[in-house]
Amino acid sequence: MPIVRFLPSNIDVDMPVGTLISDAAIKAGLEDFHLPCGGKGTCGQCLVEIIDGHPETVGHSHLEDALAIKGMVMACRTKICEDTVVRLKKKHDDSMRVVGNTHLLIRDDLLPDSDNLSPTYSIMHLQVPPATIEEHYSDWQRLSYQLASSKPVTTNAVVLRQLAESLRADGGKVTITTNDEDAELRVMSIQPGHVAGIAYGIAIDIGTTTCAAQLVNLTDGRVLASTASYNEQISRGADVISRIDYARTLERQLELRDLVLDSLNALIKKLCTTTGVDSDDVKAAFIAGNTTMIHLLLALPPRYIRETPYVPTVNTVPTLTASEVGLEIYDLATVNCAPGVGSYVGGDITAGLLCTELTTNHEDVFLYLDIGTNGEIVLGNADWLVTCACSAGPAFEGSGIKCGMRATDGAIEYFDISDNGATVKYDVLGDGKPAGVCGSGLISLLGEMFVRGVVDQMGRFNTELPTGRFIKTNHGKAYLLVAGADTESGKDLYITEADIENLMRTKAAIYAACALILDNVGLDWSSIKQVYIAGGFGRYIHIDDAVLIGLLPDLDPDKFHYIGNAALTGAFISLLTRAGRDKLATIANSMTYIDLSSDPKYMDSYLGAMFLPHTNMALFPTVAAKLAEK
């Protein structure tokens, strides 16, 4: 079989003739190799350079001539024919910006009361009387009796093995841990004496882009450490749809499962190492994730999520064990997942709602926005909830935009345009030169371009403006942001009209979905008491800019409330309180899902939002006023 050698890592793999270079790269285990579009040949992000060998291009190639001349090909569209040497593109520094304690963004009264915790896994001190000749009940009977549970009591073989000695070591004093979430009260572990029971839990958020985890002491509710990293599945598709497409065989489902488990187990290891906690003492996990992420974690086939009528295998996952799921904590630890509502509104949303007044306030109406790779919207309060999802696309995650990148070092996160578009100032994350523009930077950029007249209401360049920055590129007319001399790669950073249209589609999808969901319940923007913005995304955007481009509605800025990674905090709350878990079940069962794609009014609403900020300027009075000022 031909050998494919990957540079710069010098890794060789034998692959049959006709193998896609992308498949060879995956086989070679190259961590830097990503397939944001899932291998459909549409994103152009899997470009590699052919150093030696003559591979064959499959189907239509989207490559620019200049790249093709340089020997670049798309790995997902190119098959090997003989021994081939391939060089990967230079890797960006993907060191993660970890969001600190996002709990600080949540109202205190919504967080667990440390004096009144009811974790999935609880610790009990029992005094089990000894058996006597007259009352010779077995050890297990006497222990069960002390539990005084109305539910059947059960346990595992490990506890049975330790039972006799534990009951006799300290005069019948034992410390046990139990789980009584389900129909049975399950004794999970036992140790002699009344000891300060050790039991940790882990709250996990599996995002399409990012996984985050918190190690929690279940006895006092303290967060011992938090960490985050990219979801390693990113290399197999940037959004849920690409990943569902990728996961079309059982083998690939298992591959994606392993990738996300690698991410999660690395986080767990890091949390345990940092804090000195033994991973065997982590006795419970609570996971929030969108429906696709949960399916991929459990290696469930995800295809029906995106095939009509769009039903997942499971919304409310039964309690599983850590060893079944593959989490590297105590084998018999319980793993619970926040219940989802449907294919496109998952447990990350129900968990996130626990951090808001949507589940506590009966008087007012609230809006919840989770804008990530996908956009999910919830409207309502403690009495009613409606929800919808919109395929916003990953533009705000830096994907699908020529200069786009994720919010890591080198990303421009803020623009200030002046001199009629001639001067462009910017802020870069980290200390280096700019390498691209992240989501908040794109919002800032679009707002500045609009307000400075660089683009019109339809997002088209006003090329008559003497900016000196309109340039011609292989992707058409563009507005130069940073000249090559000042960038990390030495190449110009620019934005094209196609990019702008992409951003406008995203922002219009989100705004239109919000407008439609309000319309559906007969309310308008003025009814909204507060807008919760969840997700890492919200932390970095400037509300003014987001309103300016019509991504967010033109409301009193005080009504906007960032809550950070609410899905993670919701998992944390659920890990620690029964009230949280019960509420999750209620939310998931009672929430009304509105399918936008089947609503004929959605297209009208969307087209109205495909302007800056909107065709109906009456909806954006402060923006109108600002424009009038100029």
Next chain:
Amino acid sequence: MPIVRFLPSNIDVDMPVGTLISDAAIKAGLEDFHLPCGGKGTCGQCLVEIIDGHPETVGHSHLEDALAIKGMVMACRTKICEDTVVRLKKKHDDSMRVVGNTHLLIRDDLLPDSDNLSPTYSIMHLQVPPATIEEHYSDWQRLSYQLASSKPVTTNAVVLRQLAESLRADGGKVTITTNDEDAELRVMSIQPGHVAGIAYGIAIDIGTTTCAAQLVNLTDGRVLASTASYNEQISRGADVISRIDYARTLERQLELRDLVLDSLNALIKKLCTTTGVDSDDVKAAFIAGNTTMIHLLLALPPRYIRETPYVPTVNTVPTLTASEVGLEIYDLATVNCAPGVGSYVGGDITAGLLCTELTTNHEDVFLYLDIGTNGEIVLGNADWLVTCACSAGPAFEGSGIKCGMRATDGAIEYFDISDNGATVKYDVLGDGKPAGVCGSGLISLLGEMFVRGVVDQMGRFNTELPTGRFIKTNHGKAYLLVAGADTESGKDLYITEADIENLMRTKAAIYAACALILDNVGLDWSSIKQVYIAGGFGRYIHIDDAVLIGLLPDLDPDKFHYIGNAALTGAFISLLTRAGRDKLATIANSMTYIDLSSDPKYMDSYLGAMFLPHTNMALFPTVAAKLAEK
């Protein structure tokens, strides 16, 4: 370290100076090496010959001089000091006498009705409607709904993985297997289509001496195959007490667990191989065993079973999985154990009672006898049950009697003595020469010796009788059964007065326990409608002989009813019917246990029974008549 070589197998092991030869033999994995007394130096069954090397004897040695001169030592009392060569005794042929379909001995109406089975693991055909845009419930929700269960429904990750494709492969037709024994209804497996579901179960009896198993088709209740073998734990102690003594460390508990698992998994493999059943299709196991056997199977420390106040870790074992227990069937198969009453009346007895009128008849009174290595007795009917256990000792299993052996090839099972004790005829199991006497042979022998006047009522030899068979041995005066010329080993087979006393102690213990339990409830022998004799033992004894020696009461012979391995049949019934399982729980909870050791009347009753057949001949009128005839 010195090397210990074992002949004839030529196996070498390195062991530190001071290691017991018995420990070296166990380390060497010698299957023929047994420790019936658990290594206390009391049974003399672990004799080995020292060929080379000078080992050191520990403590008091029970060895006869003649043996010591031949270089024989007890392996459990002898420590190595240097390189040593050891020869094991010739192995008896331990091929098992498998009891066929013991169900034939049980009344038909007590066995499961094949048209009305309710196994622990049941098969259901469901028609799950497809999701629609309007009713977009998840696959799991739609399946759960079809189950229409009042209990919470749960499942495992494997079923979730197969759910989506199974529901779609044949228009929503699926065949599932479920377990709803406990507080939840658990979906255990799923396959597409309405197929004749494949689900097998295994009924297991773990005896102290013998393990038996039946492979059962759970859909029609058919027994596909039955098999039995010795419990490999025998090599670590012949009775439960010896085995508890042996299991004094966790390491040894695990060793004993592994030994019995070896036995059980060999049976399972044999059953599956014979029938062509895939062991992964065996979805449920039901186990009957005495309390010690269940503890050793689960590697629970057994010591408290024999320490006051004699309470086991567990009587009613929670449902476990096959992988937890170590049975090599479907990993997630449920494993249930018949509940026990206490340390000395276990699940083998409750299971056995399912095969009798003790659990169905409200009018009459019945006696249940399980005479094996231990003796358990139950008296009562469907309204009340009392039980007791007596440490009969393993004499009837051939242990503790010089010429005793288990009921395998070479064992004499029947004696006919005539000519005033001068002529001894016998029947041998198998085709070979006699090697020893098994339980039924010993009963027959004692009866014949008594009725022919070879022994008196107290079991003492009538040496004035001109039998020509009274000989002097290293064990004292003996009655010659078979001269060395006619035996397998070339050595005389004989019985000593000490052997006779041992047998009388055993029979007296059983009779006295029966008498006392009757007395306890104010009844006498005439109240008994029927005596059930369970256990492999019962199959081979001759009632006449057993009555003659006062082991069994002098009742109408029609009242005695053999039911074979009732524990196994009880496990079979429980595997197949919920009524059986429910009844087991009721029996275990309601049975009154009488502790003989704390009853001052027991010794009187026992001493009365230490005669042939009894001090009170009025209790044995037919025996009295038979003796008067002579």
